[in-house]
Amino acid sequence: MALTLAKNQSISLEKTAGSDLKNITLGLGWDPAKPSGFFSKILSGGSQDIDLDASCIVLDADKKPVDLVWFRALQSTNGAIKHSGDNRTGEGDGDDESITVDLRKLPPLVNYLVFTVNAFTGQNFEKIENATCRILDSASGKELARFNLSEKGKHTGIVMAYLSRSDSGWNFTTLGEATNGRTADDLVALAIQALRT
Template sequence: MALTLSKNQSISLEKTAGAGLTKISLGLGWDPMKTGLMGKLFGKSGDIDLDASCILFDANLKPVDLVWFRQLKSKDGSIRHSGDNRTGEGDGDDETIFIDLATLPAAVTHLVFTVNSFTGENFERIENAYCRIVDSGKNNELARFNLSEQGAHTGVVMASLTRGASGWDFKAIGKTTRGRTADDLVSLAVEAVRA
């Protein structure tokens, strides 16, 4: 059974998944709040375009690469993005980032996952947002973090993966921001990993 994490809580992926963890994915899901007739009259559509991204850092927290809707694969090919979901409609994960831990370059020690609204919609209009980490080899959800904080922010540093001596640790972060692209969130991602 998957663990539900709170802000700043972390787990060891190897201890949670067992030996042999090589491929994982981070799924992001959300639902647009129902707008009803009044929302439609005042130009509020039901669609919300959130973008999941992964920022790759080295041990000195220098950005190495960025996987997002404008670059769907890392330069080395170890991380892939499922593509841009512009509505949030449907069940399950709306966007997914696939990570091959076995082929990830040794110089990459931190992966930081962010979500932002490129179009500037804020999180007051979003409900049921979450991110979850899945053992892709066994199709088993390891941990989930509910992004329940609503407000005027347009982005969230969701979570991080950090490579240590005993394997990878997953940390729920949940730091809100007004950034609208993954580029806007790089410095906040660094702060979140250092904290």
């Protein structure tokens, strides 16, 4: 049974996986909020598509950006981090977007991987429901932990969570910091700030 983490909780991925972890996947899933009330359903024509974008901001030990993986650059410079591609609707079950990381191929200078989500079309999180990020052992498909992004509001982005390198391996920490920004570029400074608080 996977752990459901609260905001600002941290786990050791190796201990949680119970094995030598080589590849992890961060999956992001969401649904468009369904209009409530008879007239709102008629006026909106049903639920609207929501274009959320998962991204990975790569930082060094000094928390300086060294790479960015997002819908405009679907893999890191050395190929260790890969994005599944842009999902513009949120329809269907399971993960709508995912980012896979080969932990063995990450350069030694990489100390943090910060995962963010933002609404490229500018829709806010009042129009989104069932938003969840989860981390999996890519080899086995085993879900190691999940974090519900349930906070409603006018924000258009969230600094979801980050991986940090330690002597004993990689740790996964949830953040859930609400932000504003349409692209991962807009969230880099906010992600760095979230790590420093």
